[in-house]
Amino acid sequence: MNRKILLISGKRKSGKDYISEKVLEIIGNEKGCIIRISEPIKSHYAKENNLDLSELMSDNKYKENYRLQMIIWSDQVRSRDPGYFCRAACENGAFKPIWIVSDIRRKTDIGWFKDTYKDQIKTVRIFADEETRKARGYIFTSGVDDGVSECGLDDYIDWDLCVTNNNSEECDESIQEILKLIS
Numbered sequence: 001m002n003r004k005i006l007l008i009s010g011k012r013k014s015g016k017d018y019i020s021e022k023v024l025e026i027i028g029n030e031k032g033c034i035i036r037i038s039e040p041i042k043s044h045y046a047k048e049n050n051l052d053l054s055e056l057m058s059d060n061k062y063k064e065n066y067r068l069q070m071i072i073w074s075d076q077v078r079s080r081d082p083g084y085f086c087r088a089a090c091e092n093g094a095f096k097p098i099w100i101v102s103d104i105r106r107k108t109d110i111g112w113f114k115d116t117y118k119d120q121i122k123t124v125r126i127f128a129d130e131e132t133r134k135a136r137g138y139i140f141t142s143g144v145d146d147g148v149s150e151c152g153l154d155d156y157i158d159w160d161l162c163v164t165n166n167n168s169e170e171c172d173e174s175i176q177e178i179l180k181l182i183s
């Protein structure tokens with residue numbers, strides 16, 4: 001199947017999930033789906049450590065408590081197989097023609113998608129000011145915000161589209177730009 005695949009990246013609380021959900025609302029569930037690389041990371045991690053997966057999947061403190069440990073554990077898995085979580089995440093979207101991958105964090109993620117799906121890929125970077133991100137609950141965490149999962153794409157310049165999401169006007173404009181990429 002020839003797909004359109006959006007790879008969405010941005011710092012913590014820049015609004016990756018929020019914008020991905022809004023784009024999906026417009027595209028519709030028939031055509032599109034959101035793929036989260038964090039899903040297989042969380043489900044495998046929860047299983048191994050006997051944790052509550054629904055709490056890990058939610059946008060709350062429980063997830064933040066485990067974020068650093070999950071990063072360390074998932075890096076160990078990635079060092080053996082860089083595409084492991086990307087491959088597992090994509091199994092969830094098999095039959096949909098449009099995929100929105102809402103949590104691209106590493107050059108190895110982009111590399112795996114480009115190698116696997118070639119010119120079906122469009123990359124998007126979302127920017128939000130630190131002040132805005134703080135208002136959304138971002139608190140600098142050592143080991144997370146200075147690590148590769150958060151900074152690995154800071155120097156990536158090959159984005160198909162860069163957008164901002166500091167307020168609802170910017171968010172609406174950004175959504176329109178993203179939709180143009182897959183029209």
Ligand SMILES: Nc1ncnc2c1ncn2[C@@H]1O[C@H](COP(=O)(O)OP(=O)(O)OP(=O)(O)O)[C@@H](O)[C@H]1O
Binds near residue numbers: 014059167
């Ligand atoms: N344009 C917006 N208007 C109102 N609220 C927003 C907007 N963008 C994001 N938010 C809110 O900010 C919070 C963080 O957004 P979101 O979870 O999408 O960020 P994220 O980049 O996916 O974060 P993380 O990397 O931590 O998963 C959420 O509560 C979301 O509802």
